[in-house]
Amino acid sequence: MPRQHTYDLVIAANRLPVDRVVGPDGSSEWHRSPGGLVTAMESVMRGREGAWVGWAGEAGEAPAPFAEAGMWLHPVPLSEDELQTYYEGFSNDTLWPIYHDVIVPAHFHREWWQDYQRVNERFAEAVCEVAAPGARVWIHDYQLQLVPALVRRLRPDLRIGWFNHIPFPPVELFAQLPWRSQIIEGLLGADYLGFQRSADAANFVRAARQLDGRSTRGETVTTTHPDGRERVVRASSVPISIDYAGLEQLARSPEVLARAEQIRTSLGDPEIVMLGVDRLDYTKGIRHRLKAYEELLSEGAFCPPEVTFVQVATPSRERVEAYKRLRTEVETTVGRINGTYGTLGSPAVHYLHQSYPREEMAALFQVADVMLVTPLRDGMNLVAKEYVTCRHDLGGALVLSEFTGAWHELHQSFVCNPHDIEGLKQTMLRAIETDPKDRRRLMRASRRRVSEHDVQRWADRFLDNLASAPERPTPKRA
Numbered sequence: 338m339p340r341q342h343t344y345d346l347v348i349a350a351n352r353l354p355v356d357r358v359v360g361p362d363g364s365s366e367w368h369r370s371p372g373g374l375v376t377a378m379e380s381v382m383r384g385r386e387g388a389w390v391g392w393a394g395e396a397g398e399a400p401a402p403f404a405e406a407g408m409w410l411h412p413v414p415l416s417e418d419e420l421q422t423y424y425e426g427f428s429n430d431t432l433w434p435i436y437h438d439v440i441v442p443a444h445f446h447r448e449w450w451q452d453y454q455r456v457n458e459r460f461a462e463a464v465c466e467v468a469a470p471g472a473r474v475w476i477h478d479y480q481l482q483l484v485p486a487l488v489r490r491l492r493p494d495l496r497i498g499w500f501n502h503i504p505f506p507p508v509e510l511f512a513q514l515p516w517r518s519q520i521i522e523g524l525l526g527a528d529y530l531g532f533q534r535s536a537d538a539a540n541f542v543r544a545a546r547q548l549d550g551r552s553t554r555g556e557t558v559t560t561t562h563p564d565g566r567e568r569v570v571r572a573s574s575v576p577i578s579i580d581y582a583g584l585e586q587l588a589r590s591p592e593v594l595a596r597a598e599q600i601r602t603s604l605g606d607p608e609i610v611m612l613g614v615d616r617l618d619y620t621k622g623i624r625h626r627l628k629a630y631e632e633l634l635s636e637g638a639f640c641p642p643e644v645t646f647v648q649v650a651t652p653s654r655e656r657v658e659a660y661k662r663l664r665t666e667v668e669t670t671v672g673r674i675n676g677t678y679g680t681l682g683s684p685a686v687h688y689l690h691q692s693y694p695r696e697e698m699a700a701l702f703q704v705a706d707v708m709l710v711t712p713l714r715d716g717m718n719l720v721a722k723e724y725v726t727c728r729h730d731l732g733g734a735l736v737l738s739e740f741t742g743a744w745h746e747l748h749q750s751f752v753c754n755p756h757d758i759e760g761l762k763q764t765m766l767r768a769i770e771t772d773p774k775d776r777r778r779l780m781r782a783s784r785r786r787v788s789e790h791d792v793q794r795w796a797d798r799f800l801d802n803l804a805s806a807p808e809r810p811t812p813k814r815a
């Protein structure tokens with residue numbers, strides 16, 4: 338792609354969508370990185386010429402901008418200190434807990450906040466550098482909440498949207514943040530704010546009204562400039578999705594089907610395979626899931642090798658204390674369950690603390706008779722959508738927490754409240770025992786929902802809303 342100075346569509350996200358991989362001969366190349374946002378945005382940028390502003394994944398000086406995967410990638414530098422303060426600190430140890438129901442306590446440090454501001458300024462400057470006059474800017478997630486207002490100050494000609502991948506907390510929790518007003522002000526620099534659920538959008542609007550005295554009406558918040566001019570910002574829900582067609586096709590490929598058979602055989606051909614796939618994060622409800630499974634084993638509801646449980650837990654935020662503790666706890670529990678209920682060659686839990694290619698994930702999904710998606714709080718949860726997409730055979734059953742964004746779309750699943758261990762156990766058993774005909778009906782309905790609301794539709798809706806904000810977009814004719 339030829340180098341251009343500016344672009345009509347600019348994405349800003351904490352991370353660039355690539356990782357540097359160094360070969361044995363010392364040469365390095367960029368590979369597409371794993372993760373929810375990257376999976377989603379890749380299909381959005383396909384066929385569009387745009388720039389992506391983000392951190393390249395290595396502390397220190399940033400590499401020079403480069404073209405990759407049909408995009409102009411513009412790296413933003415982060416120092417080792419800033420990684421600890423802006424990213425692991427303020428983003429993941431202050432905002433992340435507050436935005437996820439304070440499942441673990443949030444930590445407040447003024448130095449973290451200072452670096453969060455400084456890094457947001459750096460991102461805003463980088464955005465302005467690559468944005469063409471009147472360009473659309475799409476800012477992602479909780480790490481960059483000050484960027485909308487900072488960009489507007491530098492470049493009032495730009496159309497600015499922000500999308501929150503995680504929940505937006507109820508006002509009572511958001512109120513704990515010492516810098517809540519600055520964050521509201523940062524976000525209100527946008528023309529349009531997109532959230533996963535309408536409850537998240539409503540939480541933001543309420544926070545702007547109750548904590549910051551802004552005037553609000555329905556989905557809109559009015560901001561008043563010092564010179565008296567008014568601007569209206571719209572906040573609404575646009576639930577993210579996945580590349581349904583692409584993943585479906587992958588899941589039907591002979592290689593993936595063969596690999597699924599192989600996995601089942603290597604698990605010892607159990608009658609029931611249960612599966613969990615998550616970043617190793619305390620929001621995902623892994624401990625609750627293991628507890629329910631352990632109790633079912635101790636009650637003799639089922640036993641290995643007829644039933645087995647595979648838990649894939651992607652390494653995540655390994656330097657943050659709460660994540661270190663979680664890992665120890667999960668691994669101790671897995672050890673205890675296997676020590677008590679496993680037999681030679683048949684562990685009760687197969688625990689994999691690793692990342693896998695998409696093909697392997699698609700094969701695993703096909704092996705899973707029961708998919709356990711039991712977060713205590715999750716903005717959306719793409720795993721739930723990926724699972725049903727891979728089940729073109731209409732087999733399997735999805736156990737889904739009501740505290741995920743996904744549940745608001747996939748009602749036709751086995752709903753659970755992961756805090757209710759007894760209820761979770763019953764739901765797991767129900768998912769196993771339900772008549773396959775009924776399970777197929779549920780699976781068909783969930784698949785239809787995801788196929789009709791894929792990632793392309795999400796992106797189109799976001800960009801339509803951005804274009805028409807602050808008004809509601811005119812619905813497109815079918």
Ligand code: ADQ
Nearest residue numbers: 372373502577615649651691692693715716717718719720
């Ligand atoms: P995450 O919290 O990372 O995303 P999720 O939506 O489940 O959660 O996305 C995880 C992605 O990583 C999925 O595509 C999954 O297949 C993949 N993945 C997980 N484990 C893997 C492994 N071991 N190997 C390879 N791939 C693996 C955040 C929010 C979510 C929101 C997304 C997108 O927390 O609520 O759904 O962004 O908006």
